[in-house]
Amino acid sequence: MTIITSRTKQNGTVRINQEQCTACGLCVKVCKDFSLVQTNGRIEINPTPVFGCYGCGQCMAICPTGAITVSGREISPEDLQALPPDSERASFGQLTNLYWGRRSIRDFKDQEIDDETLQKILDAAALSPMGLPPSDVHVAVFRNRETVREFSFDVMNLYQKSRWLFSLPWVWIWRIFGKETYEMMTGFVRPLVDCFSNSLKMRQNHLLYDAPLALYFMASPYSDPADPVIPATYAMLAAESLGLGTCMIGSVHPFIQHGAKKLKEKWNLLSKSPSGIIVIFGYPKYKFQKSLKRTFAQVFVHQ
Numbered sequence: 001m002t003i004i005t006s007r008t009k010q011n012g013t014v015r016i017n018q019e020q021c022t023a024c025g026l027c028v029k030v031c032k033d034f035s036l037v038q039t040n041g042r043i044e045i046n047p048t049p050v051f052g053c054y055g056c057g058q059c060m061a062i063c064p065t066g067a068i069t070v071s072g073r074e075i076s077p078e079d080l081q082a083l084p085p086d087s088e089r090a091s092f093g094q095l096t097n098l099y100w101g102r103r104s105i106r107d108f109k110d111q112e113i114d115d116e117t118l119q120k121i122l123d124a125a126a127l128s129p130m131g132l133p134p135s136d137v138h139v140a141v142f143r144n145r146e147t148v149r150e151f152s153f154d155v156m157n158l159y160q161k162s163r164w165l166f167s168l169p170w171v172w173i174w175r176i177f178g179k180e181t182y183e184m185m186t187g188f189v190r191p192l193v194d195c196f197s198n199s200l201k202m203r204q205n206h207l208l209y210d211a212p213l214a215l216y217f218m219a220s221p222y223s224d225p226a227d228p229v230i231p232a233t234y235a236m237l238a239a240e241s242l243g244l245g246t247c248m249i250g251s252v253h254p255f256i257q258h259g260a261k262k263l264k265e266k267w268n269l270l271s272k273s274p275s276g277i278i279v280i281f282g283y284p285k286y287k288f289q290k291s292l293k294r295t296f297a298q299v300f301v302h303q
């Protein structure tokens with residue numbers, strides 16, 4: 001069996017160098033596909049795994065002697081990297097300082113983001129966990145202010161065209177989809193559509209705020225729907241550590257998810273994508289003076 005993604009239809013191939021293997025069994029413990037078994041003091045490939053190796057690479061990353069390699073399925077032994085020294089890992093305090101210092105930024109200096117910084121953000125984001133390896137998240141990069149602006153106006157044009165869907169007789173139809181949908185449509189989506197229509201008239205970009213960079217993370221139909229949000233969050237925090245300001249933009253994907261064929265063709269976006277999120281980046285124009293404490297809706301502790 002193979003877990004198919006948009007990138008691969010093959011299993012990973014696990015090889016064990018029996019001369020190097022000390023049969024410590026760590027690989028067997030971390031492999032949750034049960035691709036490996038320990039029999040008679042040897043590590044062997046299990047002929048009846050759950051799915052077949054899906055290429056997480058954990059067996060080769062944990063092996064103390066380098067006896068295991070995984071290849072195929074977009075993974076190879078070259079992907080192994082030395083661990084950063086403990087002294088260079090961010091402490092809890094450093095990490096939470098980054099969280100405390102973050103605010104959604106929607107006003108940017110007139111300063112572009114260089115290629116090296118963009119690459120650092122993409123590389124850091126690609127390190128995020130994924131529903132199933134290899135990551136099935138596709139990224140559209142909107143480079144420079146003019147490109148971000150052109151894309152924004154294309155999307156706002158679509159909003160403008162669908163304005164009738166939120167006009168009075170139609171808005172009642174949203175009730176069929178439940179009270180919450182109706183409330184969201186009337187309280188949030190309808191004013192949003194009006195706002196974008198006005199923005200369009202005034203040639204102002206209230207969608208992506210004329211940021212100098214936007215990254216659009218999209219899930220393939222094979223991905224976990226949560227997949228794009230995780231690299232987007234990593235990208236956001238990596239950018240914060242590089243002195244950039246960021247903001248997540250959720251108001252594009254649900255709107256263009258079904259349809260918007262021409263726009264997707266023009267911008268090379270996935271024609272089918274069940275979930276997606278945009279992050280905008282730029283050097284902040286204004287400096288916030290304080291941080292803000294936040295809370296969850298509810299935290300239930302079961303014990």
Ligand SMILES: Cc1cc2nc3c(=O)[nH]c(=O)nc-3n(C[C@H](O)[C@H](O)[C@H](O)COP(=O)(O)O)c2cc1C
Nearest residue numbers: 102103104105106207247248249250251252277292
């Ligand atoms: C999933 C998600 C979607 C968002 N979508 C938008 C958006 O479309 N437009 C926008 O201006 N801000 C958007 N935001 C930013 C939030 O509005 C912002 O996080 C909130 O106002 C709190 O501000 P803070 O990030 O400074 O704490 C989004 C944030 C998240 C997490």
